[in-house]
Amino acid sequence: MRKELIELRVNGRKHELAIEPSELLLDVLRQELDLTGSKRGCDDSSCGACTVLVDGVPTLSCTMLAMSCAADEQEALEITTVEGIADHGALAAIQKAYGDWGGAQCGFCTPGFMITVKALLDRNPEPSEDDIRHALSGNLCRCTGYTQMYQAIKAAIEAEQEHR
């Protein structure tokens, strides 16, 4: 397939890339931009390890064509990967809390959770436990049983509130 030149906006930076129109956003992020934080954990969009924000909406990058995020007449869609959520080179509150509270064990699903939780807290800074469970239900983890993630999210919310 012939490659086409596209422009993507990822983590606040513009990238010009030559890609095949059939390439998935996940593959472009991982292979072309070396943003390997987003992971491929399944074949069928069931695990959530590849979650990124597309214009603020958590999206499975394994089901989206890179082309559909590119600039055409409109501005390119703003893509945020896990690499883009650190707080000026330091850990964001949610990243610190996941480490401190054991929300990440093997860490393979963690980037997806970081994005999902960030989207949740951006939308709803004080989620109930049901809100949290519901938001996390699209991301699978095989290590933690999720329990320590809830503690981490609670701690991150508290840290954010103190910060304000």
Add this chain to the structure above:
Amino acid sequence: MAEFSVIGKRIALVDSAGKTTGQGKYADDLQLPGMLTGKILHSPYPHAKIKKIDASKAEAVEGVVCVVTGPDAPNKYGILPVGHDETALAVEKVRYVGDNVACVVATSEAIAERALELIDVEYEQLPAWFDPEDSMKAERDWIHPQRPNNIEKDYHHVFGDPDKGFAEADVVTEHRYIAGEVTHAAMEPHCTLAQFEIDSQTGQPGRLTVWSSTQVPYYLQHKLSIVLEMPMQQIRVIKPLVGGGFGGKSEVIPLEIIAAVAARKAKAPVKITYTREEVFWAHRGRPRTIIDLKIGAKKDGHLTSVAAKVIQDGGAYCSYGVVTILYSGALLGALYDIPNIRYDGYRVLTNKPACGAMRGHGTVNVRFAFESQLDEIAGQLEIDPAEIRRINLLKPPCVTVNNLRVQSYGLPECIEKVIERSGWGERRGKLPPARGMGMACSHYVSGAANSIIRSDMPHSTVNIKIDRDGGVVVYTGASDIGQGSDTMVAQIVAEVLGIGLGRIRVIAADTDLTPIDIGSYSSRVTFMNGNASLRSAEDVKKKIVAAAALKMNCAPEDVIMRDDRVWKRGTASPATNGAGAEHTARADTSGGSVREVSGRVEGQTLRGSLQQKRKDEGPKDQMSFEEAVVSAIDFTGALSGTGSYAPPKDARGGAFKGAGVGPSPAYSYSAQVAEVSVDEETGEVKVHKVWAAHDCGRALNPVSVEGQVIGSVWMGLGQAMQEEMVWKDGLLMNPGMLEYKSPSATESPEVECIIVESVDPEGPFGAKEASEGSLAATIPAIANAIYNAVGVRLREAPFTPERVLAALKAKRSEKKALEMTRGSDPSSPTTFREHGGSLWFKGKGPQRHEDDPSRRTNQAETAAGDD
């Protein structure tokens, strides 16, 4: 002053920031210049001879570099020395749907996939065996000709006098239990990247480097050496971050060998990453297990005898099978005091992906049967389920009837704590209708006392290097797969040397750099690598202390190292004034934009010898860690330490055949209570909460211990409630995360972890395992809670709504349950069912897919008839 300064504290894993930021690299995140992609062609038939492979059309595709087939690497290997029955790619025969036939190496994944379709393979189908009880009766077409009747291995152990024990019993119960087949489904699909270096002397491909998602770099190096016919020292295995293992990466998985063979043939680096479906085929999970269990007990609740016949549906290769079937029998002991045991175990080959080691290896399904039946006996004898467990406690230190040495034993406290926290006494029996509580216990080894490759070699060795900057580098072969072993090693070394974690850099699991550790399996790492780390740190500490003692004019015993300071016993605590001195030094130099750094900066001694400084300063009572390190280097030269661990002789078990599996230097213990409610209309079970008390000896990092225990309970819950591999004529019906039903956040109840510390006499600071022992108790705890809620005994796991409903109906009508499959009663199955209770059975289910191998058979027969 607290007893410990680093261990016992709740700290983040040392590699957690790499995980939460996405900076950490897993095998599939690595790229090399000129790297090619490998894709594997899998068998569509469960059992067939390969008559011919024609890859010429595939090789002609632009972008395809080569096609690798079985004859390119025909040497047999296997994780167990007694089970060398695999080849990298099939030679002569395929043995399951998904078996590895050929590998295309191409410049892109898309090209490789296209080329796969162009490989012509001519098969001759053979009768296939899917049911272990049928398979055991096979007279011909054995899966491996060297394994008559498809029995990989059978063991028949008798300890004490089981018949006499049953004769003395007041009640004897006997039932059949079946536990469905489950798999690890670690979030990271397996991935291997292999690269050869050109040798400068010969000009030919020489050293091989392999980056792989493995729990066992050392075994991988060993098996690569066998298959590639290369000396081990020419092979370097590096374990990057690993995205979960649970046993699924604890042996050499075909792609690891295939990638290396492919890199050799393609003369370029090759990376192979499994798709999720391939991960399910690679499998090595927990086998479907049939357990016929007989238990005898006295009226007072004392167990007199246990007899178990266990049949495991092992799949097409040995894998860890011989070990699994031995664990199933051996770990009947060491939890309770059982005077007489008979065990008959059969590991059977079938034409399905190989089963292997999975979290709680070998014990889980038998523990489900045992704890369910113990609950039933308690009911018959009108003894509280917690009480019957207390009645049968061991009295350690002791050696069990099957030669397992038990020292630390936190089970009584686990039972006590879990009763207290769950409100067992007050709440059980007083819950609303269809709501109940159940209890179960379990245990696990803290590392196998005998390694797979029998030798006197230490199971773990750890080296430490300290340089003049006071930085401590620890070289450990331990494989961190997310359980936190790097953190554990850092904590132990920091504790011994009395320094902060910030000074320590852990270099792990790289066979060129790190000394041998046999791998992350059998929950051995904290106990064994932890002990090696402890000894290594003590070795280097001895040298530092000797130098510091000279400097401070005191005996080495009077030197105290803690909080990055070294001081003479009996002098004032230096913690505050030591730090103050450094602050002064810092304040002196932080004024201008140009700084003088010759001499001392923030405690570092960059120039000058200790002798010179001693002349300047005279003898002192205390010093910084750097000063002590510099003094040691000045006295002894390079400062390094080494330590290793091998389990003691008296913990290695008996002398009978099969005695090598089960013994461990220490056992962890768990007691759990589950609270469930059952919807009697739909058969749906909701688990409200699980309380789990786990005896881990000593919690080196409580956050990690809790994470491991909760994770184990959660995985047990998955197996109890919804996870099951469903087969139809050897074809896996649910090879995806959704179909396999890994529980999501909304399906996962709260798990409360209670840490019990029995402080083992041989564990590092008393620590034992925490990652596996809790899994086995969860399944029977839930089964017993279901019985408590609605009075039906589920003897087949998982407890799906169909099974629960069938059992409820059977109870209500007091007739045989709905005949869902082969006419067996789901509440008391007597025959094996391949498909786990769904309607997919021998054509009775929905229309078969056209790719279904059995359908192809029919077509082939029809076609033959026409001739």
